Amino acid sequence: MIVASNLTKRYPGGLEAVRDVSFTIKSGQMALISGHSGAGKTTLVKLMASIERPTSGSLVVNGQNLATLRTSALPYVRRHFGLIFQDQKLLFDRSALDNVLLPLNIAGLSRRDAIRRAQAALDKVGLLPREKANPIALSGGEQQRLAIARAVVNRPTVLLADEPTANLDAESASAILDLFIDFHRVGVTVVLATHDQSWIERCHPNVLRLDHGRLL
Amino acid sequence: MSAWLTQHRAALAAAFRRLSSAPLSTLLSLLAIGIALTLPAAGYVLLDNLRELGNRASGVKQISVFMDIGASRKDSNDIENRLREINKLSGNLNWRFVPREEALQRLQKTEGMAEIVASLPRNPLPDAFIVEPQDSEPAALEALGQTLSAWPKVAHVQLDSAWAKRFSAFLRLGRLALTLLAGLFAAGLVAVTFNTIRLQVMAQAAEIEVARMIGATDAFIRRPFYYYGALQGALGGLLAAALVLGGLRLLAAPVSELATLYGAAFTLHAPLGQGIAALTLGGALLGWLGAQLSVSLSLRQVG
Numbered sequence: 001m002i003v004a005s006n007l008t009k010r011y012p013g014g015l016e017a018v019r020d021v022s023f024t025i026k027s028g029q030m031a032l033i034s035g036h037s038g039a040g041k042t043t044l045v046k047l048m049a050s051i052e053r054p055t056s057g058s059l060v061v062n063g064q065n066l067a068t069l070r071t072s073a074l075p076y077v078r079r080h081f082g083l084i085f086q087d088q089k090l091l092f093d094r095s096a097l098d099n100v101l102l103p104l105n106i107a108g109l110s111r112r113d114a115i116r117r118a119q120a121a122l123d124k125v126g127l128l129p130r131e132k133a134n135p136i137a138l139s140g141g142e143q144q145r146l147a148i149a150r151a152v153v154n155r156p157t158v159l160l161a162d163e164p165t166a167n168l169d170a171e172s173a174s175a176i177l178d179l180f181i182d183f184h185r186v187g188v189t190v191v192l193a194t195h196d197q198s199w200i201e202r203c204h205p206n207v208l209r210l211d212h213g214r215l216l
Numbered sequence: 217m218s219a220w221l222t223q224h225r226a227a228l229a230a231a232f233r234r235l236s237s238a239p240l241s242t243l244l245s246l247l248a249i250g251i252a253l254t255l256p257a258a259g260y261v262l263l264d265n266l267r268e269l270g271n272r273a274s275g276v277k278q279i280s281v282f283m284d285i286g287a288s289r290k291d292s293n294d295i296e297n298r299l300r301e302i303n304k305l306s307g308n309l310n311w312r313f314v315p316r317e318e319a320l321q322r323l324q325k326t327e328g329m330a331e332i333v334a335s336l337p338r339n340p341l342p343d344a345f346i347v348e349p350q351d352s353e354p355a356a357l358e359a360l361g362q363t364l365s366a367w368p369k370v371a372h373v374q375l376d377s378a379w380a381k382r383f384s385a386f387l388r389l390g391r392l393a394l395t396l397l398a399g400l401f402a403a404g405l406v407a408v409t410f411n412t413i414r415l416q417v418m419a420q421a422a423e424i425e426v427a428r429m430i431g432a433t434d435a436f437i438r439r440p441f442y443y444y445g446a447l448q449g450a451l452g453g454l455l456a457a458a459l460v461l462g463g464l465r466l467l468a469a470p471v472s473e474l475a476t477l478y479g480a481a482f483t484l485h486a487p488l489g490q491g492i493a494a495l496t497l498g499g500a501l502l503g504w505l506g507a508q509l510s511v512s513l514s515l516r517q518v519g
Contacts, residue, residue, distance in 0.1 A: 049429070051429055072433075075428070075431045075432060075433045075434075075436075076431065076433075077431075078429065078430060078431035079430070079431035083429055083430060089422070089425070089426045089429070091422060091423055091426065093423075102423075102426070102427065102430065103430050103431065105223070105226055106427060106430065106431055106432045106433075106436055107219070107431075108218075108219025108220065108222050108223045109219070109222070110218070110222055111222075111226075150430075154430075154431075
């Protein structure tokens with residue numbers, strides 16, 4: 001469960017990207033953060049992923065208040081999330097499989113178990129035949145699916161995605177959304193930040209509408 | 217525990233991979249580290265050999281005890297008993313009695329002295345003892361010399377303490393100079409590792425950023441760099457040990473030949489297991505230190 005109370009994020013220089021936002025996302029729910037460019041969607045996702053710390057207010061994820069958590073504890077909290085970025089943040093100096101192995105190496109899994117789980121994740125997103133390919137050789141849709149495989153390989157309780165289909169054609173975007181719906185069906189909390197209103201009709205999520213950092 | 221071990225194994229493997237992925241750059245770094253460690257290490261070995269050579273040199277730690285010209289053999293026996301007692305207490309004394317007759321015979325054999333000795337109405341030389349303590353420190357030699365000169369029927373005690381002092385001061389100076397040199401080269405080694413690791417951190421900025429976002433701890437990110445630094449330092453230390461041993465091997469025969477020409481038996485001794493281990497461990501520690509400094513600074517820059 002994610003509970004935000006009077007959550008505010010002010011950047012140095014005074015820009016308030018998120019202002020006094022309160023909401024609740026229940027476990028296993030699918031939520032959509034919508035809003036125009038600059039509305040504060042990315043900042044809200046980063047706050048939930050504990051990449052950014054709130055300036056004020058509280059943000060409780062799975063019983064832990066991220067606003068007051070020690071910095072040294074944050075990496076362990078982040079492992080409960082599967083993060084998907086708009087620009088994927090894939091590593092182009094290694095294969096698709098090695099990209100998916102990274103979270104498992106961080107978790108300290110044995111090489112054999114890690115490979116088994118990474119291949120299962122690649123299979124889930126339809127990329128197992130391309131496990132040895134360098135991400136640079138993959139299409140935009142495939143790169144995003146690879147990013148999803150990396151996000152889910154550690155079996156996260158919450159999947160956070162920031163504009164995951166922003167640079168994709170309609171067909172690829174639809175395939176990506178199908179994957180999120182699949183994960184939601186098996187009980188994963190899915191939070192998607194997008195400006196694509198068509199998603200609301202497809203998956204009937206809990207919608208958080210942002211405008212200039214405020215929740216409408 | 218198993219996860220911890222797995223991560224350390226993975227970090228070590230990653231360090232090996234990074235070392236082998238750029239063989240030329242690795243080789244150049246190892247050469248720089250190896251040479252930086254070779255110079256002070258070779259200096260220490262040579263100084264150690266010099267100390268050994270100095271201790272062996274005739275007269276350096278010998279004390280000559282000359283009896284009164286009128287001293288009887290009984291007086292000499294008395295001195296010998298006293299020396300025996302000192303040896304019983306400290307156990308580190310050798311001596312040899314040189315009767316006045318033997319001293320005269322030796323003098324006679326010296327070139328140009330035979331006729332002079334033959335013209336003497338009587339033997340002018342006294343009985344003497346050549347005393348050689350194990351402890352060659354100038355202060356210890358002087359203290360022993362004072363004790364001996366206070367004994368009855370001892371006319372004169374001669375020790376070359378000035379030479380011993382000079383030699384000891386030279387060794388001290390050599391050690392100090394080498395320590396300074398070692399400090400300087402150690403700083404150089406740290407700098408080489410610092411720079412290598414800094415470049416690696418910059419090259420892997422993307423991976424570090426992603427790893428942090430998906431839950432990597434600082435320790436996880438730093439570990440491969442620490443292993444890399446320590447490994448590079450250790451290999452540099454091994455290279456330095458190999459260079460020192462190789463150099464000593466080349467020098468061994470000419471040095472022995474030279475020593476033989478001077479009527480001495482001397483061979484260069486090389487550092488054994490302990491010395492090699494010290495060089496390897498020292499290199500690893502310095503490499504780790506360079507990595508530690510570099511990672512701390514570079515990670516702040518990476519964000």
